[in-house]
């Protein structure tokens with residue numbers, strides 16, 4: 557039984573498969589993405605407001621293309637207005653600068669004990685066991 561959803565972009569009802577938006581919006585976005593990509597290719601130094609004005613694609617959407625790392629703008633980082641979400645440094649695309657990406661993945665590994673060789677009980681399981689005995693005691 558196919559799932560029927562409201563497209564969050566245009567409000568139309570569509571059959572949900574694996575994309576969050578309807579097929580017409582996907583086509584629209586692909587079209588916009590192509591426009592932006594072509595413009596950026598022809599105008600490597602352009603910033604977001606310029607690209608937006610030239611292509612008619614909203615600044616928000618261009619920012620999203622950048623955040624999704626589908627698009628990369630060359631040139632003056634500051635004029636692009638895209639900054640690392642962690643430290644604010646200007647970046648050409650994505651959400652974080654190279655340094656923060658590295659630190660985040662290191663922190664992630666540490667948190668889950670992946671940088672250590674000995675196998676440790678994951679914290680969550682221990683906590684769950686404790687909670688389980690606690691609730692059992694209560695009901696006894």
Ligand SMILES: [Zn+2]
Nearest residue numbers: 563566578581
């Ligand atoms: Zn739609």
Ligand SMILES: [Zn+2]
Nearest residue numbers: 640643653656
């Ligand atoms: Zn950063």
